[in-house]
Amino acid sequence: MSAANTSLKDELLAAIPALRAFAMSLSGKPDRADDLVQETVMKAWANLSSYTVGTNLRAWLFAILRNIFYSQYRKRKREVEDADGHMAARLASPPEQLGHMDFEDFRRALQQLPPDQREALILIGASGLSYDEAAEVCGCAVGTIKSRVNRARRRLAELLGLAAADDFMPDPQWRGSPGHMKAHGSRNQS
């Protein structure tokens, strides 16, 4: 029993960084994100009987985490709506040039997406899950994930001032030299 426990404990520990990253994307607040992860770990541990060893543990954990998030989100929806007004005022300023885009601006824009679009975008675009895996995590069809990702991409581009709602032909000034856009450095495998 303890040997099996040690292995699962190690696997859960190894999954914490990814859970924190996903939780942060969902909630946008570090403290709340870590609380979400805490609840996820506790719920996962209590429900280990429903996990099949050898299957995708990370996807199973992600599904638990998002279920907890959504049950809390419905209660906290008012906070999200307050944030919208703040962001709308900010977007009245001229669009930023690529490469000078503030990291915080991007995070704020991400938080403006509806959560189902945001999670699809993060799962597909950042967490390394396949469309099939993301669809399982979110409990929907692969086509639904794809349409959410597409809508999220459009909306994000609009929010960042990179594309107006009516105009998907960006200003030529943004077709700057590729050097403006910093290449992302090497990433650790988690």
Next chain:
Amino acid sequence: MQGDDKPERDRSKMTPIGTSSAAVDPNPGLSQKSTLPLDTQIQAHIGRRLIAVYDEILQQPVPDRFRLLLDELDQKTTTPDPAPAKSGGGR
């Protein structure tokens, strides 16, 4: 979850989102312009930002609270239950 436990995908080999074929419009009733493909450069940049936002957390050390939590959960599971007060009785 069904399926094999795959090793973590090598994200450096992922195609950045936005560089695949034209987006499919799930709502054909909307304006014609919404079916135009988004600018590849912009979407590739967004793709890199997404990874950066995610990675910023991914590369942080695991906070102590989670190690402590897992230790606690592990100990609770392996600690035998105390003997029942009544002898021979059911639980």
